[in-house]
Amino acid sequence: MARISASVYTSHVPAIGAAIDLGKTTEAYWQPLFSGYAFSREWMQTHKPDVIFLVYNDHATAFSLDMIPTFAIGTAARYRPADEGWGPRPVPEVIGHPELASHIAQSVIQDDFDLTIVNKMDVDHGLTVPLNLLCGSPEAWPCPVIPFAVNVVQYPVPSGRRCFNLGKAIRKAIESYDEPLNVQIWGTGGMSHQLQGPRAGLINREWDNRFLDRLIADPAGLAAVPHIDYVREAGSEGIELVMWLIARGAMADVAGGPKPTVAHRFYHVPASNTAVGHLILENPQ
């Protein structure tokens, strides 16, 4: 049977992608950020999964205002890096896992989560920047990826509680897949940031670190935090953090298993307008 071995959490700021693409990762501004991921790149070498289930949000790229799915699962065989207005990022095509993705879609929909099934889409920085941060800039990504896009652009976005419960349903779906695949689930976006209005530039270091503490030790309690707290405390775009609760909800302890171990934790301000947070949690074997 397939199993979830670990969950990874990281911000996905577009400027990080630009820094990688323009060869600026060793510049003074960016060096502290990329050095915070040095452990993670090594960890990925020794903990290479068979599939990454990658929770992210589309930033008005594949989904315009013509259609706004709350939860969209990619069941395609491949996904092209999108042109977000600056030209497509020079990163490898993303190879999907249609068999596992379709299996998850069927199981999760039968568990009352109304997923939109997507057989054709381009993927933006929300998906490719986390891959770069953990895998560097290889010729090909190390394994297939199932993109899972969450609407966090137009309110109301799904609640933390719903995301957490969705994570539980995803774990159940993965663990009922016959092939013995090693699956990682990644939650991306955040941390505190606001990109709009006179309050742009908001950062809340204390709130972010409390979020990381609670994500590790009290995820069910954290899932009860209402949207307005994210907006007020972490900025209007800080709401992206609800996506981390999907990955956390898929960990073993939530279903009565052992607590995860913290393999890595990192926090840095700023990357462009944003606070960057990063965690790796492993399920004990």
Place this chain on the structure above:
Amino acid sequence: MPLDKPYLDVPGTTIFDAEQSRKGYALNQFCMSLMKAENRARFKADERAYLDEWPMTEAQKEAVLARDLNRCIALGGNIYFLAKIGATDGKSFQQMAGSMTGMSEAQYRDMMLAGGRSVEGNRKVGEDGDAQAHRQPQGRTIPKEGA
């Protein structure tokens, strides 16, 4: 019964909800069209003529021509869509975000390097933080509907 919108009293912030999205549909879809290189070229060649192809309000078109992102947002724009205009202009996300704060580009960059804008005084309208309308020349110009 009115909908639950607890976010209307956050200073200097417009939440892009279903109502804003309805108002801004044409504006945001215009922005979306700028993801194609040929459309970017046509827009740059004659901005007004390109905008006139879209069923946008005159106020929305003027806000785009003036690159007044706060005004665009008040009229239903969303920052992830408006970012396509910035990309067309060769602006970074930080330049775009900074342009809405009443700060110079250098001031905004320095604020971010120093740890960003503090949340203190900026949680609710009526406090005294730097994003409040009375401390923000740009904040004063934005009509805050429903607040």
